[in-house]
Amino acid sequence: MTAPSKQIVVITGMSGSGKSTAIRALEDAGFFCIDNLPVLLLPKLTELAGGGHFERMALVIDVREGVFLKDAPRMLAEVRRAGHQVEVLFLDSSDDSLIRRFSETRRRHPLAPNGTVAEGIKAEREALRDLRELADQVIDSSALNVHDLKRMVQARFSPEPAAGPSLSIMSFGYRYGVPPQADLVLDVRFLPNPYFVPELKGLTGKVPKVSAYVLDREETQQFLDKVVDLCRFLFPRYQKEGKAYLTVALGCTGGKHRSVAIAAELTRRLQDANTRVQLWDRDIEKE
Numbered sequence: 001m002t003a004p005s006k007q008i009v010v011i012t013g014m015s016g017s018g019k020s021t022a023i024r025a026l027e028d029a030g031f032f033c034i035d036n037l038p039v040l041l042l043p044k045l046t047e048l049a050g051g052g053h054f055e056r057m058a059l060v061i062d063v064r065e066g067v068f069l070k071d072a073p074r075m076l077a078e079v080r081r082a083g084h085q086v087e088v089l090f091l092d093s094s095d096d097s098l099i100r101r102f103s104e105t106r107r108r109h110p111l112a113p114n115g116t117v118a119e120g121i122k123a124e125r126e127a128l129r130d131l132r133e134l135a136d137q138v139i140d141s142s143a144l145n146v147h148d149l150k151r152m153v154q155a156r157f158s159p160e161p162a163a164g165p166s167l168s169i170m171s172f173g174y175r176y177g178v179p180p181q182a183d184l185v186l187d188v189r190f191l192p193n194p195y196f197v198p199e200l201k202g203l204t205g206k207v208p209k210v211s212a213y214v215l216d217r218e219e220t221q222q223f224l225d226k227v228v229d230l231c232r233f234l235f236p237r238y239q240k241e242g243k244a245y246l247t248v249a250l251g252c253t254g255g256k257h258r259s260v261a262i263a264a265e266l267t268r269r270l271q272d273a274n275t276r277v278q279l280w281d282r283d284i285e286k287e
Helices: 019-028 039-048 063-081 095-105 117-127 129-134 146-156 208-215 218-240 258-270
Strands: 007-013 032-035 056-060 085-092 137-140 166-173 184-187 245-252 276-281
Touching: 007 019, 007 063, 007 129, 019 032, 019 056, 019 085, 019 146, 039 056, 039 063, 063 085, 063 117, 063 129, 085 129, 095 117, 117 129, 137 146, 146 166, 146 276, 166 258, 184 218, 208 218, 208 258, 218 245, 218 258, 245 258, 258 276
Parallel strands: 007 056, 007 085, 032 056, 085 137, 166 245, 166 276, 184 245
Antiparallel strands: none
16 A cells, blocks of 8 residues: 655755744644754655655755765655655855854854854855755745744645645835845836825835825736736746746835735735735835
């Protein structure tokens, strides 16, 4: 009798990029989690967890594997051949962010115990190059706090069934940078800015009168109609190519007014029984 297929999430990536936060997020979501599993034991683990036990598992595999790290691609392929659904999530961050985090925690880099953190980061990027190329999704955590990262990971691997792709609709402010994890980036700065209306300046796009100021315009409605058409066209084609999770980012200047209102309306229009949609206003709380 063939053992049931399992959902296996392999978390990997740079030291300091948030792997511990990601594995805890999946544990909270009901996954059976193992940190620092020797990669050679992965096929045996799926065998021992057969019979319907631990249908969803999450594992951290990273440079702590040492010389066995090179075997990771082969082990992942073997588990996939056994019929299991394996997804690789690679967590990355800018060198500057990683150096700052190591400095704040006063930790030494695992690949440079007697050298500089920068040297360790360079060596780690090289060691993880093959796994990064295999990743189904890369999340850059440079601008994320632990709560943002947890929310993204749980939305990405939610156990809720969906026939279509899982979508994340994000509002953001260009002054804080374009979200590196976005698959589609749409600029809504062509619309009049509520920031310059005194009674609206201190509010956000979640407030009805701000939302109405943004949405009750012919050009806004035309824009939304075209974006929905584009999304409906692209999503099944992305899914056909194996990309089950998509992030659509809408940007205005500060990420508080126009992008927030439009992201909420786009979420409403795209939400249906076959599509799981998460809304995230990245910069709404920033000054």
